[in-house]
Amino acid sequence: MSSFTKTFSTTMGKKLIMSLTGLFLALFLVVHLIGNLQLFKDDAGKAFNEYSYFMTHFLPIKIISYVLYLSIVLHALYALFITIRNNKARPVGYAQYNGSANSSWSSRNMGILGTILLIFIVIHMKSFWWEYHNGDLPYARYEMSLSNPADVTFTPLPFDGNPLVHSEYVDSQSGKEVVVAKDLYKIVVDAFGRLWYVILYVLSMIAMGFHLYHGFQSGFQTLGFDHNKYFPAIKFLGLWVFSIIIPALFAAMPIYIYLKQFGLI
């Protein structure tokens, strides 16, 4: 065995992979969130559809997206390897176990929370990622007045197999910016119009909050980061940003769109 594989086959090496992939996924959440905030815009999905096109066609982001898929797979796979080893380390459990006396609930249930998130990611990617890449998505045509960006007209267009239909240009004669893009926004609105889907998303985001409450600071510890000078800041960030604000904003999206269809927002 080479020194490289030897290092990553130790218990600490395996956790290093968990930590690096996990922190990368946490960082991705920030980017994903900022992009998806376009859903809150009242522009018939123009900004969101432009963003979707950008994310799927800009080369550096495409490369990073493959790192992301690999991270999800490695994170789940190594979690499985580590759990199997940890179960082998204690084949006979305790009759009475008082875990809440010495550890947080999140830290003892990372596997269950992670499994919920993996199932969520599969459903989530099937609904939007797969549909965007392989589904017969309709197109949307937007005409935005350059003098008044709030003036956007939206025309639905049918599915077109030719990817060159996508276009973004400025028509200086009419003073308008014209965008023709795949209408992922419609798919999102349709999905979030269903109550069970909204519930699934909200529950998954709660699971994500608990997962990151332990995971974010644990990831830093696995890398060896631990000093009174900065560790409280990492814990603060893990609690407020990664386990409360980010999941809450993600959960707000399906709720917002669900309520919007009834004119409640």
Next chain:
Amino acid sequence: MSGNMNLTLKVWRQANASDKGGFVTYKAENISPDMSFLEMLDVVNEDLLKKGTDPIHFDHDCREGICGMCSLYINGRPHGPKRAITTCQLHMRSFKDGETITIEPWRATAFPVIKDLAVDRSAFDRIQQAGGYVSVNTGGVPDANEIAIPKVIADEAFNSATCIQCGACVAACKNASAMLFVSAKVSQLALLPQGQPERYRRVQSMVAQMDAEGFGGCTNTGACEIECPKEISMTNINRMRRDFFTAKLFKEEEI
């Protein structure tokens, strides 16, 4: 005597390493609240001996909280419900009259049960032998305090060195990980000048032995530092990680 307690004990009995084992219920009657937990077990054992039954096997030695020999997983926690003490320092006043107390051995593949509540903790000795020492040349006696060590570093090394190898960290960890023990033993030497020549070889050797013994991996639940009778902190674990990854990435020493 008034104020004495009557308790029900659910004790793990296992004849030997290959026996399946199971819980047996005993009555502990007229127990003084001032007794230690081990003295209470002594009373129960006296009774068992009189009846001609095999007494409950449990580990103990100094009975003053410094040797690390006593163990016992009491009501779901190693060394019982109190912080920063070993089972021998746990008094019966920490329990209520009439209470049922569940007593189990440390549970870990690396700590096989010898008999009843006594487990084989020699895995810890083998980890120590893998590198938990400093090599010292013979020769003239060096002057005391010849090597300057900052006070904070000396204190931190001493904190790490208070580990008594009892194994409560392994028992408490949901993964049966020995990271707190190993990291304390790595830290106490890695912090001091005398430990530097073997620092990066030591951490790799001890981690390799820890993995070979079949302990689980650390998931930072923090249970170990809460249950450690000597309050060894998880900072040791993170220090060991820095040393381990530094050794693997940047150092010449290979094992």
